[in-house]
Amino acid sequence: MLNLISSGSNLQVKGSKFYYGILAAFILGGLLGTSYLIFDGLKFSSAFSFLWIVGGFIFFPIYLYLFIWFLPGLIPGKVLISLFQGNDGYLVTKKGNISFKQIRNIDLVRNPLNLVNNMVIETFDGRVIKIPTYDLIDDTDFAVIVDKYIFLHLTPEAKQVWDRKVNLDKLYENVKYERETGIKG
Structure with missing residues (x-):
C-alpha cells in the first residue's frame, strides 16, 4: 500500500x-x-x-x-518522507538533511500525548529527529521503506540495530519482500 x-x-x-x-x-x-x-x-x-x-x-x-x-x-498529496538514494543518500527533514551514514537508530514510534506516529531518527552526534507520519504509513510499509532504501547505506552498527528490530520472514510472508544484498550506487 x-x-x-x-x-x-x-x-x-x-x-x-x-x-x-x-x-x-x-x-x-x-x-x-x-x-x-x-x-x-x-x-x-x-x-x-x-x-x-x-x-x-x-x-x-x-x-x-x-x-x-x-x-x-x-492535506491531500502531502509528502511524509522524502529521501535521496545512493551511497551519499540522505533523508530530508525540516531540521536539515540527515545522511544515511549518520543514522544510529531509526524507528516508528507512537506519541502517547497526541497519538501520532513519528519516524524517530537518532544520529551518532546525539540528535533526535522526529518526522510525523500521521498514521498514514503502517508498520509493515515503514519496515519495507527503511530496509529497501536506507538499510544498505547504514553503518555496520546501525545495520545490527535494524536487524534486531525487523522480522524479514514476517515481511516476506505479509508483502513478499526480500532484502537485496547488492550495493546500489
Missing part, C-alpha cells in the same frame, strides 16, 4: 489513500456525530436527550483534539 513517487534518485513517500480515507472518516465522522448528538439532544425531543448531550460533551473535545493534531496529515 506504499504510495511512492520516484524521480531519479529522489524518492517521496506519501500516505496510503486507504489510510487517508479511514483517518478522515474516523475523525471527521466523530466530530460530526458528536456535534449532532449535542444539537439534537438540546431539542429535548426524546427521553435520551440528556444522555446524548452528556455523550456529545464528553467525546466532542476528544475528536476535536485529534482533529487538530491530525489536520496536517489530512
Whole structure:
C-alpha cells in the first residue's frame, strides 16, 4: 500500500489513500456525530436527550483534539518522507538533511500525548529527529521503506540495530519482500 513517487534518485513517500480515507472518516465522522448528538439532544425531543448531550460533551473535545493534531496529515498529496538514494543518500527533514551514514537508530514510534506516529531518527552526534507520519504509513510499509532504501547505506552498527528490530520472514510472508544484498550506487 506504499504510495511512492520516484524521480531519479529522489524518492517521496506519501500516505496510503486507504489510510487517508479511514483517518478522515474516523475523525471527521466523530466530530460530526458528536456535534449532532449535542444539537439534537438540546431539542429535548426524546427521553435520551440528556444522555446524548452528556455523550456529545464528553467525546466532542476528544475528536476535536485529534482533529487538530491530525489536520496536517489530512492535506491531500502531502509528502511524509522524502529521501535521496545512493551511497551519499540522505533523508530530508525540516531540521536539515540527515545522511544515511549518520543514522544510529531509526524507528516508528507512537506519541502517547497526541497519538501520532513519528519516524524517530537518532544520529551518532546525539540528535533526535522526529518526522510525523500521521498514521498514514503502517508498520509493515515503514519496515519495507527503511530496509529497501536506507538499510544498505547504514553503518555496520546501525545495520545490527535494524536487524534486531525487523522480522524479514514476517515481511516476506505479509508483502513478499526480500532484502537485496547488492550495493546500489
